[in-house]
Amino acid sequence: DVVMTQSPLSLPVTPGEPASISCRSSQSLLHSDGNNYLHWYLQKPGQSPQLLIYLGSARASGVPDRFSGSGSGTDFTLTISRVEAEDVGVYFCMQAQQTPFTFGPGTKVDIK
Amino acid sequence: QVQLLQSGAEVKKPGASVTVSCKASGYPFTSYTIHWLRQAPGQRFEWMGWITVASGEVEFSHQFHDRITMTRDTSTATVYMELFSLGFDDTALYYCARETFDYWGQGSLVTVSS
Numbered sequence: 001d002v003v004m005t006q007s008p009l010s011l012p013v014t015p016g017e018p019a020s021i022s023c024r025s026s027q028s029l030l031h032s033d034g035n036n037y038l039h040w041y042l043q044k045p046g047q048s049p050q051l052l053i054y055l056g057s058a059r060a061s062g063v064p065d066r067f068s069g070s071g072s073g074t075d076f077t078l079t080i081s082r083v084e085a086e087d088v089g090v091y092f093c094m095q096a097q098q099t100p101f102t103f104g105p106g107t108k109v110d111i112k
Numbered sequence: 113q114v115q116l117l118q119s120g121a122e123v124k125k126p127g128a129s130v131t132v133s134c135k136a137s138g139y140p141f142t143s144y145t146i147h148w149l150r151q152a153p154g155q156r157f158e159w160m161g162w163i164t165v166a167s168g169e170v171e172f173s174h175q176f177h178d179r180i181t182m183t184r185d186t187s188t189a190t191v192y193m194e195l196f197s198l199g200f201d202d203t204a205l206y207y208c209a210r211e212t213f214d215y216w217g218q219g220s221l222v223t224v225s226s
Contacts, residue, residue: 039213048207048216049157060214092156094213100173101147101159 002027002095006104012112013083021107023076023093029056030073030097037097040069040078043106044089052091053078085111114138116146116208116217123223129196132220134208141189142166145211148182148193152204162211163191198224 003026013019029038036056041049051060053069056076066081080087092106119133134146148160161172163182170182179196191208205219 041213048218049213050216051214054212054214094157096213099159099171100175103157103159105156 001100002029002098002102004093004095004102004104006091006093006107009105009107011107011109013080013087013109014112015085016082018079018081019083019109020077020079021091021109023071023078023104025074025076025095025097027097028073029076029095036072036076037095038069038071038076039094039096040067040091041094042087042089042091049092083109114210114215116210116215118206118208118217118220121221121223123225124198126199126224126226128198128224129194130198130222131192131194132206132208132222133190133192134217135188135190136210137189139210142186146182146184146191147209147211147213148206149209150204150206152201155204160193165191195222198222200224 005024007022029036031037038056040053042052043049052063052067057069068079070077088110090106090108093104095102115137117135122130124130142165145162145164147162149157151157160176163170165184172180181194184191203224205221207219208217
């Protein structure tokens with residue numbers, strides 16, 4: 001199975017400042033079709049996960065443009081250009097390159 | 113709008129089985145695969161498997177393959193996941209999600225307790 005790791009696991013942030021989360025996979029997520037099958041989610045307390053970024057860098061519908069994804073192969077980054085208070089929650093990455101699909105442990109983002 | 117509405121919380125004894133349902137609306141039901149996932153307390157998400165709604169074809173994670181079934185009822189746009197031989201470590205929130213993981217159900221809590 002593909003093992004997903006994230007860092008940091010906890011990220012205190014200051015509103016208005018940038019923030020970034022790293023996600024690494026034990027195998028390349030670059031498919032022969034040219035896409036990286038890596039997605040980013042935010043799970044707010046008591047809610048289901050919401051898709052932020054798919055295929056490594058494509059912003060999902062309705063997601064603010066302060067969220068961006070980058071990376072390829074085994075190393076990926078989620079960046080929030082200017083954190084807002086509503087961005088608190090647990091961010092996690094997921095690989096959909098091969099089954100079983102696997103998830104990172106999550107990064108808890110809260111306000112300093 | 114797209115919605116996946118899951119069944120309510122369940123409490124089961126060890127060794128029992130549980131069925132969780134996921135009723136889809138707001139899109140062509142047979143056009144999208146449905147995934148089942150779970151999140152145990154303090155743990156990362158686990159993908160359990162998927163069902164191709166149009167054909168009923170399934171694929172399960174090797175972790176669950178011998179004690180899980182997934183079925184669908186196209187007349188009611190509902191997908192079912194049944195997990196057998198429950199143990200205490202099956203206590204978790206169970207979710208259904210649409211094919212590209214863009215829409216998720218609200219989660220169904222399954223508690224295994226003696």
